[in-house]
Amino acid sequence: MSANYSLLFYLKKPKGYLVGPKPIYMRITVSGVPKEISTNRECDPSRWNSKANRASGTKEEVKTLNLYLDALQHKLMNIHLELLKTGVEITAEILKQKFLGKDTSRRTLIQQFSDHNDKMEALLGNGFKQNTLKGYKTTSTHIQQYIQHEYKASDIDIRLVDHAFIVGLEFYLRSTANCSAVTTAKYIKNFRKIINLCLAHRWISENPFLLYKTKVKAKEKEFLTRAELDRIEKKEFRIERLNHVRDIFVFCCYTGLSYIDVKQLRTSDIAKGIDNKLWVLTSRTKTEINSNIPLLPHALAIVNKYSDYPPSAAKGLALPVLSNQKMNSYLKEIADLCEITKELTFHKARHTFATTVTLSNNVPIETVSKMLGHSNIKTTQHYAKLLDTRVGSDMAILEKKLQSPQM
Numbered sequence: 001m002s003a004n005y006s007l008l009f010y011l012k013k014p015k016g017y018l019v020g021p022k023p024i025y026m027r028i029t030v031s032g033v034p035k036e037i038s039t040n041r042e043c044d045p046s047r048w049n050s051k052a053n054r055a056s057g058t059k060e061e062v063k064t065l066n067l068y069l070d071a072l073q074h075k076l077m078n079i080h081l082e083l084l085k086t087g088v089e090i091t092a093e094i095l096k097q098k099f100l101g102k103d104t105s106r107r108t109l110i111q112q113f114s115d116h117n118d119k120m121e122a123l124l125g126n127g128f129k130q131n132t133l134k135g136y137k138t139t140s141t142h143i144q145q146y147i148q149h150e151y152k153a154s155d156i157d158i159r160l161v162d163h164a165f166i167v168g169l170e171f172y173l174r175s176t177a178n179c180s181a182v183t184t185a186k187y188i189k190n191f192r193k194i195i196n197l198c199l200a201h202r203w204i205s206e207n208p209f210l211l212y213k214t215k216v217k218a219k220e221k222e223f224l225t226r227a228e229l230d231r232i233e234k235k236e237f238r239i240e241r242l243n244h245v246r247d248i249f250v251f252c253c254y255t256g257l258s259y260i261d262v263k264q265l266r267t268s269d270i271a272k273g274i275d276n277k278l279w280v281l282t283s284r285t286k287t288e289i290n291s292n293i294p295l296l297p298h299a300l301a302i303v304n305k306y307s308d309y310p311p312s313a314a315k316g317l318a319l320p321v322l323s324n325q326k327m328n329s330y331l332k333e334i335a336d337l338c339e340i341t342k343e344l345t346f347h348k349a350r351h352t353f354a355t356t357v358t359l360s361n362n363v364p365i366e367t368v369s370k371m372l373g374h375s376n377i378k379t380t381q382h383y384a385k386l387l388d389t390r391v392g393s394d395m396a397i398l399e400k401k402l403q404s405p406q407m
Contacts, residue, residue, distance in 0.1 A: 005029060005076075006029045010024070010053070021043055021045075022042060023041070023042045024038075024043055026039055030090060033091065033093075034092060035096040039069065041068060041069075043055050043065065054066045075099065079099055080095065107198070107203050108157055108158060110154070110155040111155060112197070112203075116136065116197065117140060138187070139187045139190040142179075142187055143187075145177070149172065162208045165208065166188070173188075185214050192209055195208060195209060221354075221382060222342060222351065223352040224356060226360075228340050231340070232334060232340070233246075233250055235334075237337065242330060245330040248302075249346065249349050252346070253353055254357060255353065256371055258285075259327065260285045261284060261285055262321055265280065266316050270318060278295045278300060279292055289373045289375055303319070306320060324346060328346055331344040365381070
């Protein structure tokens, strides 16, 4: 598409015209496509110089008319220069709309983010979660701050987003905003969704993410070893709230449930499974994927312990789970008392289930993935890190085979 344009002033013959002045129109042409705009002025054909695109004569009214046409030409020139600076595609329609002050085709990045977030907020509880919306709002805020920092503006045309913009945003998030590599990748992922929406609507013609590749590596998942889990299970705490939090944490170590899933776990979610034993039959709050888990003796003992606990039983809940903030705060106390140097958070129970409780005991990764409620086994591989103990036992078996006399 050409970035140049041509401008022509001419007299347009109106319908039913016989004699007298004709209206003056301006024709903007880009790549052979013309668009007409009325100048709201008229001129007698006898005074119009079609070669000069101006009225001819020395009268004051002729000079005034020509100065007016000069002003229109100068205005269009400035609009064209402005569009050239922004790098957007220039068409006759865009020049016309800008000239008339009706630039309705212009769509801006933050505007599209806000529209997406408003629609997501309207659908909360119907396919979208509050934490997901929070992530997109935070992403929008960071991008707006980047635009202000880099472009000294509050928003930019969506068509200005290119590979350099994405690379610059990533650097800004890692440096100025002090985000971790994983957090930066999440923000970029949210940003990519908005760009994909713009591509789908054909508001932009090229994908700025086409050559962009993230280099972030998945963070290794930390978990408790068998010895550390045993110390927590067997520790007697004098403070009742610590016993309470320890029980909920251990329950999740043997079921793999996340905080929100165990908090919402109802007594009705615990029922007999295909083997006629008690299972947790529920779906993950995060992904709404079924997560059916047989209750191991350690987990079943904790369920029975709190079966008649008034605060939870009255609400039909299986366990009395405190707020996530309190749970994590008390877990730090438990870690100190159990001489565990790792930072103990509630989510480490899920990691521990995937590794220490299941994989290290030869439970197939496909089974672990099913119990964790993952839609993709690759996700399970991030959680379920193959333990050194598993490697050691496998190599011990190999060693015995190598030492045995050959038949």
